[in-house]
Amino acid sequence: MGLSPRPEVRDVAHGGEPWMTTRLDFLVNWARANSLWPMPFGTACCAIEFMATAANKYDLARFGMERMSFSPRQADVLICAGRVPFKLAPVLRRIWQQMPQPKWAISMGACASSGNGIFDNYAVVQGIDTVIPVDVYVPGCPPRPEGLIYGIMLLQKKIMNERSSDPTLRREMEPDPKSQLYIPPQAIDEMSENFGNSVHQTRSSL
């Protein structure tokens, strides 16, 4: 890429990179950001709000998400909308692995982002970032359509700030072959912990 030898990665955007590369980056990122084809991995209530966002009042097509791609092979961004139980986690992982690069993930809703305090139980994955790498988290239960649109715009900004010279991008996740976890177990346990001392809030009664 570019007309000069491969430059080193610098902290400052555009700093030290050839003009041609930056123009090419801009073009590629602009094209990617404005034509994200979502793969709606909709499970629960957030899926309904996603459908409402895609419908006529809060139209998602004007953000380039004209075509909902239900096949992961043709999708750019996986929008995980809804709670993910452990039974569904391998399915989510497999869908993510079936998506070709470049790909991003939006975790929509509190359940996908963190397991949602009300679903802190034996069945629910406490945040899909323990299963797949997530780019944008959209809070809410369910998030308003404006919230989801804000999350998508954040993702678009993130994409615009990508640089082709950055070697940390476009790396496919490599789960540990024995455990299939892609981050260490201690990190998963820490991320799944309760926030604060919510465990003890019921002490005044049974």
Place this chain on the structure above:
Amino acid sequence: MTSPTAGAGGGGAFSPVVAGSASSETAPPQTPRDVPRSGGAANPSAEALRQKFGSAIQRVDVVWGDTNVYVDRNRVGEIVRWLHDDPSQRYDFLADVTAVEFRDPEMPIEVIWHLRSLPYRRFLRLKVLLEKSQPLAVSSVWPIYKSADWLERECYDMFGIAFEGHPDLRRLLMWEGYKEGFPLRKDFPMRGRFSRSEQLRQALAANPEARYSMHELSIAQAFEDLPDEMRRRLNKGEKVGE
């Protein structure tokens, strides 16, 4: 009360099956008001059951307007069959099969059937008490009500109660091979028995494409593709479910 729709079949006399058709009351049902906590008119089926089955009916309670009938665990199949077939009872709708475990560990587990008679507009709750010291098993009502298929499977999945006579008692909501136990038991902690990373590891360990039951694989004749170890275990005759 009912208006047949202008369906594309039309023609000929169509008479809908109306709930309450066998009921002797002429006035339409009313919203119950000021229902007492206990006492009140019992469902007439309770008395009919007492007369027919005698000592198999252990207790009859009326709680908040619903009639609870406690029956002997060995005669549940007969009793339910009679309630379904007898023309004066005609409990044709099985609303629910579930179980309750109380917080006091000494108390038995109750298995509950919610039966509804559409022709007579009645509701009955049958209960069986299963002592925890004995294996949790009760006969299935699947031969009588097809709706019991999944309801009993779920009850097995959540409580570990085996329904004898059910054709395919496997786990339904949790995955087959779920090792942590039966979730709705009181000794099962809310967050599960294993740590989060261990739960995730166990969930991710199975290839999602491989979650077929054996009878599904028999259709695809993929038995030959199984690894040797699996085939050896099958040869020894693995049990259904857990």
Place this chain on the structure above:
Amino acid sequence: MATTRRTVDVELSTTGLDAHGRPQRVPLVTDESGNVTTLDAPTGIEPDLAGEHMLINIGPQHPATHGVLRLVLELDGETVVRCIPHIGYLHCGFEKSGEYRQYNQIIPYTDREDYLNSPGNNVAFALGAERLFGIEITERCKVLRVIAGELSRIMSHLVWAGTTCIDIGAFTPFLWMFYQREAIYKLMEDWVGARLTTSVTRVGGMAADIPDGWVDQLKHFVRTFPKTMSEVDRVVTRNGIWVGRTIGLGVMTADEAVNYGLSGPMVRASGVAYDVRKDFPYLDYETYDFDVPVGTNGDVYDRYLVRMEEMRQSVRILEQAIQRLPDGPVNIDDHRVILPPKSRATSDMESMIHHFKQVMEGPRPPIGEVYLPVESPKGEKGYYMVSDGTSKPVRWRIRPPSFVNLSAIPKMVEGHLLSDVIAINASIDIVMGEIDR
């Protein structure tokens, strides 16, 4: 690129091997006397002479399964010989969580299981809890709950109609339906602040009284909504493609429907006039004037007609409810059960203690149990609650209508084509949140 071998780990569930060393098929059918027989040659369908049956997997991630449902189909060419549904991909431990929550804290759970019918579920739960507590709610609260329940029925049927149209191929009605849904969202948002997961009731009353001008908004909705209904009617109901794709599909006779535990529009389309609002009434439904549509054939087309007609009847009920909405308090006066008004809780000692007790411990019902079903858009929905005198229930059971309705899908789908499976699945109106809980 090197080729890799992959070992397939298989979950085992089998009755063992037969004499030839092949895995035994689990029998799924019974003969007339109720004995279980094996399905060797399916009735009326000759095995394909050219070869074996195919195993096709639909889901759990699939646009047309209405959530995370997995259908494994055994196909003979295009014809379905057997269907094995797998659920549980959205099982989130609702019933277990409910045992650790106070009664008012369970209300957000009721929103999220059948998320298309959130206000309706809230009403169902509150009614059951109030029976368990032994309290009678105010008249205004009853009418507001009828309004919430019927709005929620319309909301749910709108999604059903929109997604079924998409499944069968018509995209435009989906957008029309969702536009009307936005109108209802606006109503709910003005009332309780949330669009979808409303938590609109509390034990003993409602979360809030309706704001000024809300009734006028509702009147406007009731006036304009039937136009959308007639638009969709014009486009879909007598459409040749629609009728051709839905007539005669997934037929359940009246006896079968009752035996399989179907309820709601499913059983009414099969000709059984069972509606919980008429037969086991609640909230004074016997005083409202409405009809219950009943189908003749029990196929997908009848289910569609029944649901469309139900939406019109719901509008009728809403008009009557608006007429009769009485003034007065929304919540009951007993502050051992429901929170006192905030102004009193910060000034009056007794109210402050009530508030404290309820927030920290929660209202405690007497020992007992209750099962109070309501007519949800999917069918007979009820919450079975068992109390041991503490503020948290011993058992909180959701009787899920879609769960029981879906269990009949192997019966409905046998002998139909693969594309019909999608149409039949859509006609059941399943919500996986309710099925898996």
